[in-house]
Amino acid sequence: MKPILKAEDLQVAFGGVIAADRVNLTVLADEVLAIVGSNGSGKTTFVNVCTGYIKPRRGEVYFGNTALSRLHPRAITRLGIARAFQIPQLFAEHTVLENLLLAAAARRGFWRPFSAISRPCYLEEAREALGLLGLEGCASQRAAQLSEGTRKLVDIAMALALRPRLLFMDEPTSGVSSDEAIVIMEAVMGALARAGITTVFVEHDMEMVRRYAHRVAVWESGRVVAQGQPHGILHDSQIRESIAGMA
Ligand SMILES: Nc1ncnc2c1ncn2[C@@H]1O[C@H](COP(=O)(O)OP(=O)(O)O)[C@@H](O)[C@H]1O
Numbered sequence: 079m080k081p082i083l084k085a086e087d088l089q090v091a092f093g094g095v096i097a098a099d100r101v102n103l104t105v106l107a108d109e110v111l112a113i114v115g116s117n118g119s120g121k122t123t124f125v126n127v128c129t130g131y132i133k134p135r136r137g138e139v140y141f142g143n144t145a146l147s148r149l150h151p152r153a154i155t156r157l158g159i160a161r162a163f164q165i166p167q168l169f170a171e172h173t174v175l176e177n178l179l180l181a182a183a184a185r186r187g188f189w190r191p192f193s194a195i196s197r198p199c200y201l202e203e204a205r206e207a208l209g210l211l212g213l214e215g216c217a218s219q220r221a222a223q224l225s226e227g228t229r230k231l232v233d234i235a236m237a238l239a240l241r242p243r244l245l246f247m248d249e250p251t252s253g254v255s256s257d258e259a260i261v262i263m264e265a266v267m268g269a270l271a272r273a274g275i276t277t278v279f280v281e282h283d284m285e286m287v288r289r290y291a292h293r294v295a296v297w298e299s300g301r302v303v304a305q306g307q308p309h310g311i312l313h314d315s316q317i318r319e320s321i322a323g324m325a
């Protein structure tokens with residue numbers, strides 16, 4: 079498989095805390111890569127650098143030949159990298175469909191009042207994203223009325239409405255019950271596979287990693303300390319110990 083994203087020698091520090099310590103990692107086209115590691119090991123920082131929310135002190139991230147580190151998050155989105163958030167970023171007083179329309183419009187750098195975004199092309203993208211995740215039935219519900227699990231799905235649908243080539247998800251099922259988590263992950267991973275979207279997800283539940291990841295990268299103190307296939311990684315006792323501190 080060909081590389082789709084390459085992080086080279088990334089360094090991020092917050093005061094005295096080194097959150098990325100010379101991180102090198104390649105994401106391959108069409109793979110599902112899981113990022114695991116204890117709390118505070120730098121997983122979210124990596125996602126933030128790749129999506130433009132944090133500028134590294136050193137190093138670079140390449141998406142194809144394009145260097146991302148100086149780009150604004152919206153510019154990175156337009157290149158084809160989307161992100162779902164640990165806490166869904168929805169407009170609570172608007173309907174699910176309106177939230178999706180905004181996301182579809184944002185792909186073209188178009189941020190205007192809701193009245194201006196109900197164009198047929200956006201509507202088609204929004205409905206397609208809802209359909210991929212089986213959310214057609216809640217299109218007209220207000221985001222505030224949704225269950226936490228459904229809010230997560232809508233947040234991911236918003237990322238899909240951007241028609242990305244690469245999607246980052248930071249703990250997509252944190253805060254939902256384990257029963258609901260399985261349902262969400264089945265829906266999401268099925269949709270991503272059908273849409274052919276390369277996926278990087280931060281995950282603390284090793285059962286999810288085992289089920290869905292093609293490859294795993296292990297973070298410890300701002301470093302990638304191991305990577306490989308889930309079977310080998312999750313059976314290594316030293317690695318298990320390193321990630322055991324996870325909530
Ligand atoms: N905005 C920030 N300001 C200060 N410190 C931060 C900030 N973001 C992260 N950190 C610190 O950087 C380290 C890595 O954090 P993070 O990437 O969120 O870890 P993880 O997602 O693996 O739990 C932690 O020590 C955390 O406290």
Ligand SMILES: [Mg+2]
Nearest residue numbers: 121122123248
């Ligand atoms: Mg985190």
